[in-house]
Structure formats: C-alpha cells, structure tokens
Amino acid sequence: MHVELQTQPTATPVWPMLRTLGVIATLSGLLVVLADQITQPMIAEKQRLLTEQLVFQVIPGAVTKRDFIITADGRLEATASGASGEPIYAAYTAAGQLQAVAIVGSGGGYAGPVQVMFAYDPSCQCIVGSQVLKSNETPGFGDKLDTDPAFRENFRALEARVDTAGTALANPIVTVKHGTKTAPWQIDAITGATISSRAMGKAANQAAQRAAPVIQRDLAKLTQPN
Amino acid sequence: MAEAPQDRATAAASAPLLTQEETLTADTFIRGLWQENPVFVMLLGMCPVLAVTNSTINALGMGLSTTFVLVFSGILISLLRHWIPKQVRIASYIVIIATFVTLVDYAIQAISLELYAALGAFIQLIVVNCIILGRAEAYASKQRVLTTIVNSLGTGIGFTLALLALGTVREILGNGTILGISLFGPDFQPWLIMILPPGGFFVLGAWLLYFNWLRLNRLRRVTTFTGAPADAR
Numbered sequence: 001m002h003v004e005l006q007t008q009p010t011a012t013p014v015w016p017m018l019r020t021l022g023v024i025a026t027l028s029g030l031l032v033v034l035a036d037q038i039t040q041p042m043i044a045e046k047q048r049l050l051t052e053q054l055v056f057q058v059i060p061g062a063v064t065k066r067d068f069i070i071t072a073d074g075r076l077e078a079t080a081s082g083a084s085g086e087p088i089y090a091a092y093t094a095a096g097q098l099q100a101v102a103i104v105g106s107g108g109g110y111a112g113p114v115q116v117m118f119a120y121d122p123s124c125q126c127i128v129g130s131q132v133l134k135s136n137e138t139p140g141f142g143d144k145l146d147t148d149p150a151f152r153e154n155f156r157a158l159e160a161r162v163d164t165a166g167t168a169l170a171n172p173i174v175t176v177k178h179g180t181k182t183a184p185w186q187i188d189a190i191t192g193a194t195i196s197s198r199a200m201g202k203a204a205n206q207a208a209q210r211a212a213p214v215i216q217r218d219l220a221k222l223t224q225p226n
Numbered sequence: 227m228a229e230a231p232q233d234r235a236t237a238a239a240s241a242p243l244l245t246q247e248e249t250l251t252a253d254t255f256i257r258g259l260w261q262e263n264p265v266f267v268m269l270l271g272m273c274p275v276l277a278v279t280n281s282t283i284n285a286l287g288m289g290l291s292t293t294f295v296l297v298f299s300g301i302l303i304s305l306l307r308h309w310i311p312k313q314v315r316i317a318s319y320i321v322i323i324a325t326f327v328t329l330v331d332y333a334i335q336a337i338s339l340e341l342y343a344a345l346g347a348f349i350q351l352i353v354v355n356c357i358i359l360g361r362a363e364a365y366a367s368k369q370r371v372l373t374t375i376v377n378s379l380g381t382g383i384g385f386t387l388a389l390l391a392l393g394t395v396r397e398i399l400g401n402g403t404i405l406g407i408s409l410f411g412p413d414f415q416p417w418l419i420m421i422l423p424p425g426g427f428f429v430l431g432a433w434l435l436y437f438n439w440l441r442l443n444r445l446r447r448v449t450t451f452t453g454a455p456a457d458a459r
C-alpha cells in the first residue's frame with residue numbers, strides 16, 4: 001500500500017486522460033451515428049424484401065400482399081395507419097382475390113423458441129402452409145419441420161376453426177405422438193423429433209388463437225380492394 | 227496449453243523488434259499467417275473459432291469481420307499512439323474496437339440478414355476477441371501506421387484461413403456441401419456431429435495435431451542436419 005502511494009506522483013495529469021477519452025468517445029459516437037444513418041434504410045429494405053419473399057413462399061401462387069396489424073385490444077388495422085401490434089400479411093391472387101393470410105407464432109422447442117410463419121386460409125378456416133423463421137433446434141432435427149414429407153402433410157388443411165363466440169379456436173391445435181392423430185386440428189409428430197414437433201404445434205396454436213378470430217371478424221377489411 | 231501464449235508474450239516483449247519501430251518486411255505480414263497464427267499457434271479467439279465454423283460462409287463472414295476490425299482499430303490506435311496516456315489506454319482501445327465492431331454489425335445486416343442471423347451474437351462479441359486487444363496492446367500502440375496495417379492484415383487473414391480450415395471441413399463432413407452446393411449427391415449420410423459443437427472440437431484437434439506434426443517433423447530434420455536443436459519456427 002505504502003509503495004503504491006509512493007509511485008503515484010509519476011501519474012499523468014488528469015486533463016490529458018479526460019481529453020483523450022472525450023475525443024475518442026466523440027469520434028466513436030460520430031462514426032456509429034453516421035453508420036446507422038447510412039445503413040438503416042438499407043436494412044429496412046432488406047427486411048421488407050425478406051418478409052415479402054417468406055410470405056410468397058408460405059402462400060405459393062400469391063402475387064401481391066398487404067400488411068396489417070393486430071392491435072393489443074384485438075382490432076385489425078392497416079400497417080400504414082401506424083398502429084402497433086402483431087403484423088399479419090394478406091396475400092392476393094393475380095385476380096386480386098384474398099388467397100390466404102400469413103400469420104406468425106412461436107413455441108418453445110428443444111433449444112429455445114421456434115418462430116414459424118403459417119398460411120391461414122379464411123375460407124376453409126384452416127392452416128395451409130408453414131415455414132420456420134427462426135429456430136435453434138439441432139440440425140437434422142429442426143430442419144425436418146420444413147422438409148419431412150409426412151410432417152408437411154399436417155399442414156395441407158390443419159383445422160383452425162373459430163368457436164361460436166368468435167373469440168378463440170373451437171379446438172386448440174395440438175401436437176400428438178407419431179401415429180396417434182385422430183382429429184383434423186391435431187399435428188402428427190415426427191418420430192425422434194417430438195420436441196421440435198410440439199414447438200411447431202404451440203406456434204401454430206399461438207398464431208391461430210391470436211389471429212383467426214380477428215381475421216374472421218374483420219374479413220371485410222382484408223377482402224375489400226385498396 | 228494455457229502457458230503457450232503467455233510464454234510467447236514475454237518472449238515477444240523482450241524481443242527488440244517490438245520495443246522499437248519495426249521496419250516493414252515480408253515477415254511483418256507472414257508472421258500472423260504462419261509462425262504466429264492466432265488460432266493454430268497462439269490458440270487465441272477459441273470462442274468464435276468453435277462456435278461459428280459450422281459452415282464455410284459463416285467462417286468467411288466471421289473472419290473478414292474480424293480482419294476489418296483488426297485493421298481499422300489498428301490504424302486509429304497507431305495514429306493516436308503518442309497521444310493516449312498509459313492509464314486510459316485499455317479503455318481507449320476498447321472504445322475504438324467497439325466502434326468498428328458496431329460498424330461491421332450494421333454493415334453485415336445491410337449486406338445479408340441470413341448471414342447476420344447465422345453469426346448471431348458473435349459479431350458483437352468481436353469486441354472482446356483477445357486477438358484484437360492483443361494486437362492493439364502488443365503492436366499497434368507501438369508501431370507506425372503502415373506496418374500496423376500490414377501486420378493486422380496478416381493476423382486477420384491468418385485468422386480467416388484458420389476459420390475456413392475448420393468451417394470447410396465441418397460443412398463438407400457434417401452437411402455434405404460446400405458453400406451450400408451439394409458434393410456427394412442425395413445418398414450421402416452427413417456426419418451431423420461435425421456441425422454440432424463437438425465437431426468443432428474434433429476438427430480443431432485434428433488441425434492442431436497436423437500442424438504440430440509438421441512443426442516437429444521440421445525440427446527433427448533440422449536437428450539431424452546440423453546436429454543441434456533449432457527453433458522450430
């Protein structure tokens with residue numbers, strides 16, 4: 001302790017230290033803000049293109065899309081209105097008819113949440129397609145959610161019917177063990193990847209529970225032309 | 227294994243070239259590639275080396291990002307070297323490094339969101355990559371700008387090549403592809419383990435074994451010719 005105190009006087013005065021840190025921090029701030037200003041529009045554009053590409057991937061055949069928001073109190077608003085909430089994407093055929101709505105949900109899997117985009121067809125009240133957006137599932141397990149042919153069969157017409165009160169699904173979507181599917185709202189799991197399959201079911205249920213009642217109630221907003 | 231970098235650091239500190247300004251030679255560049263390769267010789271930066279080398283493109287993205295940060299933080303630190311008081315140097319280096327890491331972070335998002343998602347938090351974590359702080363403290367803070375650029379490029383490319391050595395092997399064995407292009411056709415059953423974390427350790431271990439074998443072989447040859455042990459490097 002005593003020795004340390006004796007070596008102290010050789011220290012640099014305070015001012016050069018403050019000056020150096022001040023200048024470096026200012027320079028850093030300028031560079032970061034500049035980079036942010038330049039890249040923000042590019043990143044937003046990339047994000048928009050990516051979403052568009054994904055929507056047309058889960059809803060093949062659609063040619064145009066319009067973005068909507070489901071607000072926290074369950075209203076359907078055009079994204080352009082500036083409302084905040086869960087985004088959904090209505091996709092239209094070349095003739096301008098509503099083909100399906102892309103909705104997003106997530107469920108806990110083997111290694112964290114699995115986020116999935118589903119195609120919801122309001123006319124059959126069912127899910128007609130899916131695409132995993134984000135997952136940390138083990139390679140070789142998680143990929144099957146998008147590629148396993150038998151598992152894909154689940155998403156040809158997965159029932160997501162709204163109950164008579166119009167507030168929730170009549171039958172919650174659930175994943176069942178491989179080979180035990182009996183009802184159209186059940187997902188037949190992949191053998192050996194039951195945990196990832198369950199995540200998919202939870203994601204589908206979450207997405208549909210939130211979006212299907214709102215879409216059915218406000219269908220006119222989606223079908224009317226711009 | 228933990229001893230090695232430290233031994234090297236003390237050896238380097240006593241070596242004359244780092245206490246005075248180095249003249250620019252081919253060795254300024256080559257050293258980082260080979261004799262002082264950050265991964266295969268110094269065993270630095272193991273976290274990204276193991277975590278993001280499950281494919282060639284991830285390895286390349288990580289390697290080039292690190293190189294960019296190495297070079298630009300090196301330039302700035304070298305320019306300011308007479309001007310940064312010793313007491314605040316680490317804080318200064320970290321702010322400078324963090325600035326360039328943020329720039330890379332934005333740039334990668336603007337270039338490819340897929341790559342950004344694949345590299346995840348490891349881009350931000352370049353800030354704490356000891357290769358960069360090591361170069362700042364041991365080289366850029368004492369050397370002229372030009373030699374710093376050349377030396378940082380050497381180290382950065384050495385790091386990138388090491389990541390590619392892991393990433394390519396892991397992608398070929400674990401996924402049967404290279405840069406996403408299928409190599410062996412649909413009948414190939416990939417060794418999934420290779421793109422999982424244990425695969426990173428296996429492949430790193432295999433490369434270290436290979437490079438150490440090369441080094442020992444060279445040492446043995448030199449010894450038999452001259453009758454005296456020589457520096458393996």
Ligand SMILES: Cc1cc2nc3c(=O)[nH]c(=O)nc-3n(C[C@H](O)[C@H](O)[C@H](O)COP(=O)(O)O)c2cc1C
Nearest residue numbers: 110111137138141142190191192193194195196197
């Ligand atoms: C290293 C390792 C990684 C695994 N990763 C997954 C995974 O990502 N998703 C999954 O559903 N199961 C994964 N499993 C398997 C699960 O532990 C579990 O065995 C399986 O989901 C059960 O399916 P089953 O009931 O059809 O046999 C993994 C197992 C191991 C050993």
